[in-house]
Amino acid sequence: MTIGIPAETFTGELRSPIIPADVKKLTSLGATVLVESGIGQGIHTSNDAYVQAGASIANSKHEVLQADMVLRLRKPTIEDIAQLKSGCIHVSYLDPFNEHALLQALAAKNITAISMEMIPRSTRAQKMDSLSSQASLAGYVAVLLAAERSSKVFPMMTTPAGTIQPSRVFIIGAGVAGLQAIATAKRLGARVDAFDTRPVVAEQVKSLGARFVEVELGETGQTKDGYAKALTEEQLQKQREVMAKQCAMSDVVVTTAQVFGRKAPIIITKDMVAGMKPGSIVVDLAVETGGNVEGAVAGEEVMVNGVKIIGLTNLPGRVATHASQMYSANLYNLVDEFWDKETKAFTLNLEDDILNSCVMTHGGAVRKSL
Structure with missing residues (x-):
């Protein structure tokens, strides 16, 4: 053959x-x-x-x-x-x-x-x-892109000039890409928070040293193949309310939320971006399937009210x-x-x-x- x-x-x-x-x-x-x-x-x-x-x-x-x-x-x-x-x-x-x-x-x-x-x-x-193998690398690259573009260092540093507090990194979605993003951000010394609609992944998040952000959404879960199920509009709204507070205190946000075979859900709205600190970074790993972030542009990096939104594609290819x-x-x-x-x-x-x-x-x- x-x-x-x-x-x-x-x-x-x-x-x-x-x-x-x-x-x-x-x-x-x-x-x-x-x-x-x-x-x-x-x-x-x-x-x-x-x-x-x-x-x-x-x-x-x-x-x-x-x-x-x-x-x-x-x-x-x-x-x-x-x-x-x-x-x-x-x-x-x-x-x-x-x-x-x-x-x-x-x-x-x-x-x-x-x-x-x-x-x-x-x-x-x-x-x-291959979806998992490539997604793992995408999560790694996403954090490195954010770290390189941020005006802050990730780890806490105690120096003669004073103590530098660690950057706060918020990972949305704790699938393969999200878990690798958490691990990479922790290796770089950041303080990491993470959220996923599936409570079952909370232990995995905590095992990597991150804090799991609790949001009471009612019935959620995952498909038989381990993918997150799509949320109702009411659940999405509850999620966004908590996300907005978390994003406002974060220096870096990485979104990885995708629903297999469907358009990615909008998780970070323009209002949420507007509430973030100038100089913050958002990396949208779902940009190729519609994007999690309003204002993200596939293949581009854009500035919105002082916040850089990274929508670069094919991150594993980097x-x-x-x-x-x-x-x-x-x-x-x-x-x-x-x-x-x-x-x-x-x-x-x-x-x-x-x-x-x-x-x-x-x-x-x-x-x-x-």
Whole structure:
């Protein structure tokens, strides 16, 4: 079975879908691996490193897209789909909740399309969960961005010139990204407060040394996959009242609240931003799915009443080497889990709970309506 891996061409994308160490693992399974020339450029990895790991180098994307199985990071274009071999397996992010035309195009070409977003959050699938691996890095980067742009230091310092009080950092959302943001802010010495609609995560927040902000919202919870459930408008209003007070006393606010498959909820309103201290920083990690902060602009940093709102996108791409290492491992683990060592091919058992969740198109049809 030939596995083709094209280079990423999305503007500003430095991550690579595969690293040489995982190419070597794929070839050890018995796969023939074909990568596009320059695939490792963004992570300072030469073509020679991939060749030494057992890959062949293709000089054109078309050659790679003709493989039996295609592994990549970003979703394909319609032009890419036209070049895929009918019946092949294509694995990438697909944004299936919004890209219905893309799924129809993949089905029409008889492609078995696996969406990395739809890998279930189960113990067995954890090693393939790229949403979690990349979100963890995003939480780390968000805090570093805030620390670099803040006019204050994070830790408390006792100096001959006096004592400097620690910066106050408020993390909204204690999922994978939020927990990493908490841990990173604590490592830098900040005083950290955090909030999540799911009371079940309070112990995790406290275990990292942060204070869990209590808000009485009534019935809340999480989905079977561990995502926060959407709040009612009344619950959101109660949450905002407490958030406003907390934001007003914070030097840095990081929002990470997302509802899987839906637009991110607005948590920080313009009035709440107006109540913050001049010089404060807000980082909106949900900006790519609609944003948690009113006034946030995807891909930009804006000043609102002296408060800097950071809406930069693709934060994992800012630590591209380790982001690539983690995503590459997710892809390899997916392939390895369903690899038949006798036939040396990827097996499609659609009754398996993992594949049943993430295979979006197969046999010329869209399997799931989202």
